[in-house]
Amino acid sequence: MSKTILIVDDSLSLRLVVKMTLEGAGHTVLQAADGKQALDMLDGRQIDLILSDLNMPVLDGLGLLEHIRQHPLYAATPVIMLTTQDARHLQxxxxxxxxxxxxxxxxxxxxxxxxxxxLTTR
Structure with a gap:
């Protein structure tokens, strides 16, 4: 079943690769270049899952996650961190x-x- 997924990453090339993967599986994709842009997109529209990088300018992935978890409409939205960081303390x-x-x-x-x-099976 098609889901609407927000990709948040400062790398345009990575966003495009992920977008191709997700759209190839039938999903609708929204994109933001950093956490601030992503927050601006949390405006009431349907978003079934957020896929975010950790290291980004303006607002990083963990900062974005903190805002999402406090947002009344998106607090329960699944968030996947897609990152090069494998440090256990960050996880x-x-x-x-x-x-x-x-x-x-x-x-x-x-x-x-x-x-x-x-994560999106309900």
Missing amino acids: LRGQQQGISAWIIKPFEPPYLLAAIAR
């Missing part, structure tokens, strides 16, 4: 803030799609 911080999954780049498309399917 623990993400878990404490309510991250849904942590996937290390480079990612395997089938693994990413399986995580999305698992």
Whole structure:
């Protein structure tokens, strides 16, 4: 079933690769270049899952996650951190803030799609 997914990453090339993967699986994709742009998109529209990088200018992924978890409409939205960072302390911080999954780049498309399917099945 098609879901609307917000990709948040400062790398245009990575956003395009992820977008191709998600659209190829039938999903609708929204894009933001940083956490601030992503917050501006949390305006009441349907977003089924957020896929965010950790290291971004303006507002990083964990800062974005903190805002999402406090947002009345999006607090329960699954958030996947898609990042090159595999430091355990960052993953623990993400878990404490309510991250849904942590996937290390480079990612395997089938693994990413399986995580999305698992997190968006209601």
